[in-house]
Amino acid sequence: MTQDASISLPFLKMHGLGNDFVVIDGRGARAVPDIATIRAMGDRHRGVGFDQLALILDDDATDAQVRFYNTDGSEAGACGNATRCVADLLMREADATSLVLRTERGALPCERSGDLIRVNMGQPVEDWAQIPLSRDVSLDALPLPGAPSAVGMGNPHCVLFVEDADSAPIAEVGPRLEHDPLYPERTNVEFVQVLDRNTLRQRTWERGAGITLACGSGACAVAVAAHRRGLTERAVTIRLDGGELHLDWRDDGVWMTGPVAYVFDGVWRG
Numbered sequence: 114m115t116q117d118a119s120i121s122l123p124f125l126k127m128h129g130l131g132n133d134f135v136v137i138d139g140r141g142a143r144a145v146p147d148i149a150t151i152r153a154m155g156d157r158h159r160g161v162g163f164d165q166l167a168l169i170l171d172d173d174a175t176d177a178q179v180r181f182y183n184t185d186g187s188e189a190g191a192c193g194n195a196t197r198c199v200a201d202l203l204m205r206e207a208d209a210t211s212l213v214l215r216t217e218r219g220a221l222p223c224e225r226s227g228d229l230i231r232v233n234m235g236q237p238v239e240d241w242a243q244i245p246l247s248r249d250v251s252l253d254a255l256p257l258p259g260a261p262s263a264v265g266m267g268n269p270h271c272v273l274f275v276e277d278a279d280s281a282p283i284a285e286v287g288p289r290l291e292h293d294p295l296y297p298e299r300t301n302v303e304f305v306q307v308l309d310r311n312t313l314r315q316r317t318w319e320r321g322a323g324i325t326l327a328c329g330s331g332a333c334a335v336a337v338a339a340h341r342r343g344l345t346e347r348a349v350t351i352r353l354d355g356g357e358l359h360l361d362w363r364d365d366g367v368w369m370t371g372p373v374a375y376v377f378d379g380v381w382r383g
């Protein structure tokens with residue numbers, strides 16, 4: 114069977130702490146992928162492979178708009194690590210040290226900080242219906258095994274505090290919580306161990322993507338849930354499988370600081 118290689122779509126592969134992304138620049142009149150192409154590109158055997166695809170689009174009010182897609186083709190309202198990757202890319206392009214990116218949840222200020230990139234991911238969502246949950250329950254004692262916390266960062270998170278994150282059965286519990294009816298739009302799941310008042314260990318099961326080496330919006334959710342429970346200060350370091358993120362929950366939002374990396378660029382032929 115011959116393949117119809119009529120699509121010719123330039124892309125860039127990047128990652129933040131091993132949370133890996135295909136970045137596509139759809140600004141101007143450039144081609145953008147449809148959902149079938151996104152799913153095909155996300156296949157780690159027959160495609161490129163990614164945890165999320167970040168699509169850059171023109172925006173009138175900010176430097177650019179960014180939309181995020183999971184490997185199953187579903188859209189994510191927030192993706193902290195991809196936001197940092199796109200911020201680095203566009204800051205280099207504009208020879209700037211700061212910019213603003215519009216994502217589904219609003220305009221996010223981004224800055225260069227030495228070798229690292231930081232982004233203000235905004236304030237956590239307090240309203241259960243906006244997270245969204247399916248009913249009004251206590252956000253830091255959800256009626257689920259382990260009484261996890263619910264945090265909205267533009268996307269839903271379920272933060273489960275455990276004794277030992279390394280031995281937590283995330284491949285088993287993650288998908289169960291992802292699909293629990295309490296989360297009508299499914300959820301990302303973080304397994305968290307408090308190491309001290311400024312340090313946490315996090316492992317992640319992502320909605321629509323499975324186990325990932327890091328999750329930036331999840332790290333924000335972890336910092337928020339741990340502080341709300343009185344376990345940590347507002348500024349923490351989070352140790353993820355792929356490296357460390359620094360989180361600071363300030364009056365103007367949750368700031369996240371961490372590294373970004375360029376891997377390769379290519380052209381998708383579909």
Ligand SMILES: N[C@H](CCC[C@H](N)C(=O)O)C(=O)O
Nearest residue numbers: 189192193194268328329330
């Ligand atoms: N890796 C991303 C989060 C992706 C969330 C996505 N799986 C969803 O459906 O919300 C991050 O760094 O924030």
